[in-house]
Amino acid sequence: LSDRLNDKDLAVDAALVAGRWLKTAPSGKTFTVTNPSTGETLADLPDLGSKEADQAIDAAYEAQKDWAARTSKERSAVLRRLHDLMVDNADDLAIILTAEMGKPLAEARGEILYGASYVEWFAEEAKRVYGDIIPGHQGDKRVVVLKQPVGVVASITPWNFPNAMMARKMAPALAVGCAFVAKPAELTPLSALAMGVLAERAGLPRGLFSVLTTTDSATMGKTFCSHDKVRKLSFTGSTRVGKILMKQAAEQVMRTSMELGGNAPFIVFNDADLDAAVEGAMISKYRNNGQTCVCANRIYVQSGVYDAFAAKLVDAVKALHVGDGFEDGIDAGPLINQAAVEKVQDHIADATQKGATLAVGGSPHQRGGTYFEPTVLTGVTSDMAIAREETFGPVAPLFAFDGVDDVIAKANDTEFGLAAYFYAKDLAQVWRVAEALEYGMVGVNTGIISNEMAPFGGVKQSGQGREGSKYGIDDYLEIKYVCLGSI
């Protein structure tokens, strides 16, 4: 991997624990990170356990006191340098990301800049953590509200955005004066480790930020939740694991932020601009090869435009290029692993058995491995598994609908509530539908909504808390009320 990089030091084969780079675990155990496109070995990393997690947490606890005592302007300056280093090294960071995760290099570069935008944003917001002065309830009293960092934050993040999912948590935590102990996904830890290198260069104090590499995520999660110096757990991943972690965190009444699964509806009304809707559906569905929690999972098309929309979408899908993320002109890389391929195949088989039609794709790609053909299914109905479960792959299922109330009921008929999208022109209808969708985020006439200035997050079983925007910083702050008496 390092042969491909300008700055070879960004390819790391050690974990960052309590301010030290650890090449071997005390247990001697290691694990291998591979390229999902080629199977090539990228690095052997120490497989850490709870003892190393404890060390990282203890060091974070100590480092946090001094960090919180610095002025917000000083913390902001360090984060600003981290942002600049991410941008300066975006090409190398993108290469590391594509190598370990498989997404096209241009998308990987986009992810790095997207992750960096959160670091920039929270470097700015660091200076705007305002308290309050409330009118006193008695003549000799003054009521003051302070906002203080929660303390040591532990994070667990997934493989689909190896840089940005961590950056989105790390930036607000560090900005307000927290320490940060990260456990990246075992499939994609190299992007997080590269951030460890850049954080050191940016001047982050030793021990304030650790990156724990491990295959035993369950033990790591338990260690985070049972350590009394960890005050907050920030998780992005499946709803299943989120629930386990929330139960474990309850033992200490630990604060949590949860970015969990989605089952995004994408609705096309009769009055929509069809070309724009196809463009939005393409980016919402096939970005990251369908492996994002905000990917359109169910596409509802009103009867009047169903056939026209389906035809245009199929044409656009036929033009997608599948291949190795390092090849030019690639739109979709491999799926992350064989289990992902099987889930996609199960959803397609279930749908076709129950009467759906394959309009394009439907099979593993001729390139082999975990490559899969971009797929469109028509005639999909609510009784099919794909209507209820997140596919996390390149399959667009098209459902037909007639009435507005009917499609809103169908869109909301899920335990998830992360992102929803719709295309329409009638202003009153736009408002009504936007208000009626039970989702944390709604894209109207756009298929891509996430940015650092807006609050990202879900309702229902898609999670709690928000990342990005002025709201995102509250996830890492405690409110303290001070009552001044005898004035």
Ligand code: ADP
């Ligand atoms: P995905 O389907 O995206 O892999 P997961 O929820 O399985 O979603 O994984 C997200 C993150 O959670 C990864 O870092 C993974 O290692 C971690 N993880 C998986 N199982 C557990 C667990 N029982 N406790 C703590 N973390 C876990």
